[in-house]
Amino acid sequence: xxxxxxxxxxxxxxxxxxxxxxxxxxxxxxxxxxxxxxxxxxxxxxxxxxxxxxxxxxxxxxxxxxxxxxxxxxxxxxxxxxxxxxxxxxxxxxxxxxxxxxxxxxxxxxxxxxxxxxxxxxxxxxxxxxxxxxxxxxxxxxxxxxxxxxxxxxxxxxxxxxxxxxxxxxxxxxxxxxxxxxxxxxxxxxxxxxxxxxxxxxxxxxxxxxxxxxxxxxxxxxxxxxxxxxxxxxxxxxxxxxxxxxxxxxxxxxxxxxxxxxxxxxxxxxxxxxxxxxxxxxxxxxxxxxxxxxxxxxxxxxxxxxxxxxxxxxxxxxxxxxxxxxxxxxxxxxxxxxxxxxxxxxxxxxxxxxxxxxxxxxxxxxxxxxxxxxxxxxxxxxxxxxxxxxxxxxxxxxxxxxxxxxxxxxxxxxxxxxxxxxxxxxxxxxxxxxxxxxxxxxxxxxxxxxxxxxxxxxxxxxxxxxxxxxxxxxxxxxxxxxxxxxxxxxxxxxxxxxxxxxxxxxxxxxxxxxxxxxxxxxxxxxxxxxxxxxxxxxxxxxxxxxxxxxxxxxxxxxxxxxxxxxxxxxxxxxxxxxxxxxxxxxxxxxxxxxxxxxxxxxxxxxxxxxxxxxxxxxxxxxxxxxxxxxxxxxxxxxxxxxxxxx
Numbered sequence: 001x002x003x004x005x006x007x008x009x010x011x012x013x014x015x016x017x018x019x020x021x022x023x024x025x026x027x028x029x030x031x032x033x034x035x036x037x038x039x040x041x042x043x044x045x046x047x048x049x050x051x052x053x054x055x056x057x058x059x060x061x062x063x064x065x066x067x068x069x070x071x072x073x074x075x076x077x078x079x080x081x082x083x084x085x086x087x088x089x090x091x092x093x094x095x096x097x098x099x100x101x102x103x104x105x106x107x108x109x110x111x112x113x114x115x116x117x118x119x120x121x122x123x124x125x126x127x128x129x130x131x132x133x134x135x136x137x138x139x140x141x142x143x144x145x146x147x148x149x150x151x152x153x154x155x156x157x158x159x160x161x162x163x164x165x166x167x168x169x170x171x172x173x174x175x176x177x178x179x180x181x182x183x184x185x186x187x188x189x190x191x192x193x194x195x196x197x198x199x200x201x202x203x204x205x206x207x208x209x210x211x212x213x214x215x216x217x218x219x220x221x222x223x224x225x226x227x228x229x230x231x232x233x234x235x236x237x238x239x240x241x242x243x244x245x246x247x248x249x250x251x252x253x254x255x256x257x258x259x260x261x262x263x264x265x266x267x268x269x270x271x272x273x274x275x276x277x278x279x280x281x282x283x284x285x286x287x288x289x290x291x292x293x294x295x296x297x298x299x300x301x302x303x304x305x306x307x308x309x310x311x312x313x314x315x316x317x318x319x320x321x322x323x324x325x326x327x328x329x330x331x332x333x334x335x336x337x338x339x340x341x342x343x344x345x346x347x348x349x350x351x352x353x354x355x356x357x358x359x360x361x362x363x364x365x366x367x368x369x370x371x372x373x374x375x376x377x378x379x380x381x382x383x384x385x386x387x388x389x390x391x392x393x394x395x396x397x398x399x400x401x402x403x404x405x406x407x408x409x410x411x412x413x414x415x416x417x418x419x420x421x422x423x424x425x426x427x428x429x430x431x432x433x434x435x436x437x438x439x440x441x442x443x444x445x446x447x448x449x450x451x452x453x454x455x456x457x458x459x460x461x462x463x464x465x466x467x468x469x470x471x472x473x474x475x476x477x478x479x480x481x482x483x484x485x486x487x488x489x490x491x492x493x494x495x496x497x498x499x500x501x502x503x504x505x506x507x508x509x510x511x512x513x514x515x516x517x518x519x520x521x522x523x524x525x526x527x528x529x530x531x532x533x534x535x536x537x538x539x540x541x542x543x544x545x546x547x548x549x550x551x552x553x554x555x556x557x558x559x560x561x562x563x564x565x566x567x568x569x570x571x572x573x574x575x576x577x578x579x580x581x582x583x584x585x586x587x588x589x590x591x592x593x594x595x596x597x598x599x600x601x602x603x604x605x606x607x608x609x610x611x612x613x614x615x616x617x618x619x620x621x622x623x624x625x626x627x628x629x630x631x632x633x634x635x636x637x638x639x640x641x642x643x644x645x646x
Contacts, residue, residue, distance in 0.1 A: 040172040042172045044374065051167065059154070059155050060143050067130075068138070069186055070139065070183075071379050072115065074109050075107070075111060080108040081385055084386075088563050090571050105134060108389070110135075127140065151173075152168055153168040159190055164190040201310045203522050204313065206525070207522065212595065214235050216434055217430075218439075239534075241284070243436060252552075258329075259559070263320060263333070267337070269314075273288075275317055275321075275519050276519075279519035285325050293324075295335075296336070314520055315540060317520045320332060333352075346380065353390065359562070360392075360395070361387070362547035366417055387564070391562075392563065394422040396423070396424055398539050400467050402617045411619070418477050420477055420501050423565055424504035426507035427541075427630075428443060430509040443617050444467075444537075445614075448463045465618055469504070469630070470503065470504070471504050471629050473492065482567040484499075487626050504628070506546055507630035518536050519533045556643045562643070570632065572642060580624060582622050589613065594609070
């Protein structure tokens with residue numbers, strides 16, 4: 001499943017989404033600012049699209065409080081983007097010539113004079129400075145002070161059924177700060193809620209899968225159940241393990257030795273060390289070595305109720321165990337955010353970059369693109385660009401709701417996976433056969449139909465769409481250079497003649513019906529907390545699997561960091577490095593049978609039997625060549641070896 005930035009983990013598919021950067025900074029130079037008012041420099045994108053005259057409910061009270069962050073543009077934002085592109089492009093003479101975190105900050109970060117000038121200006125407007133980092137100044141104050149500082153009135157606007165505060169005009173700063181300020185966040189409060197420090201709750205209620213199962217794809221045929229697509233179908237696998245995934249994605253002799261992988265999520269599972277050690281021992285993975293798994297955590301947690309903190313434990317568990325299963329010798333650092341909201345997630349990403357905690361970063365969270373605002377997008381992209389110049393690559397799950405129409409009534413992609421500066425990871429249904437042999441993959445997309453009461457047919461077969469890999473064409477992010485010539489115009493130009501970013505870039509196993517088994521301490525009905533295992537999926541599985549495969553590739557490359565990998569990933573398009581995934585790899589349509597506990601625990605609440613069709617992802621289709629479900633495809637036996645230095 002994929003954890004939503006502002007929502008708890010739900011269901012059995014782990015994946016998440018989040019708001020991110022718009023096309024202003026799509027792999028190139030920053031967008032030009034709008035014409036400045038006299039003496040002021042406007043900050044494009046700081047007035048959200050939903051703050052329209054029609055939705056205006058009047059001025060926000062002057063006494064209302066505002067918490068904002070003013071992000072520094074640094075010495076040269078355009079040069080940062082240009083260098084990030086150059087070091088990531090295999091065709092560039094600067095390819096792989098990364099900077100240290102200290103060098104990157106010295107070359108592109110804010111100067112002491114810029115920090116001092118921005119801080120002084122904010123104080124002079126009557127705002128209280130609550131924190132200063134190398135990335136931003138955090139301030140609080142009343143609306144009147146914020147309006148004075150940013151040259152705009154703050155009004156209340158209707159957004160759906162709720163009302164939020166936002167700038168009435170685009171925010172601006174004095175001309176003297178032109179070039180020093182990248183953006184300001186927090187003037188609109190739509191995604192944010194009041195916070196307070198909390199302790200972490202206990203683990204979520206236990207979840208169990210019922211049987212019967214297949215141990216590998218097709219090992220147990222449901223002979224007593226009705227046909228689907230004209231034939232008997234297998235029961236869903238009990239859950240693949242590392243040995244099967246390593247074989248499917250061409251791990252060979254590589255184990256990720258010497259490579260550092262970071263994982264970002266919100267909060268932190270209190271039982272992660274025990275659970276991961278127990279799982280590895282039970283499933284034949286290499287034992288965790290001393291200090292191989294470490295956590296970097298905040299001093300306090302916030303918004304635990306709003307974010308459903310306990311739901312994030314399963315996300316961390318999945319991510320950590322999946323990385324170790326595929327790359328058992330990689331060093332894993334978990335960086336937990338204080339909450340599932342933007343400011344805290346940005347801080348966790350910045351920790352990775354500022355301290356160069358890893359070269360590969362797996363991120364299984366996000367939101368729909370409609371919820372992103374350009375100010376936050378700019379802040380995220382700046383972190384990703386600093387990462388790129390340091391040789392750090394970010395991998396984001398593409399989402400679990402297909403084209404999002406069933407979820408939001410609007411066709412859209414997820415974010416930050418939509419950023420031109422990250423690798424968006426889509427999802428597949430994976431068939432691993434006897435002897436750990438890779439059989440095939442389809443795009444992940446599920447239609448579900450229940451067994452009739454007489455057991456002789458499937459009701460309304462093939463049933464309704466339930467979940468699938470996120471993908472499609474961004475409305476806000478321009479087409480990056482590395483997608484040109486690979487992504488068909490029918491996708492790239494779906495939302496405009498100039499072309500836009502298409503998601504995803506690459507893919508891996510995601511379908512919960514062909515999913516991965518994890519082990520987690522959960523709360524049982526009697527109140528006890530016990531280790532138990534269950535099958536899980538979602539692009540939250542695909543992201544750490546690809547991150548782990550990248551760790552293998554980095555080892556094959558002699559330890560040389562792969563950095564922002566998209567240009568290299570697309571440069572291998574069409575080669576034997578990838579499985580070219582389609583929705584009908586066997587020539588006919590596919591499905592599996594599932595039996596589930598109605599209460600998620602045991603048979604006392606009854607059983608539900610269903611058929612789950614594969615390769616049925618909303619309006620998205622996995623086809624020959626690049627597609628918006630699986631990108632360029634999934635890693636094949638030649639992928640890791642293609643990075644090997646000869």
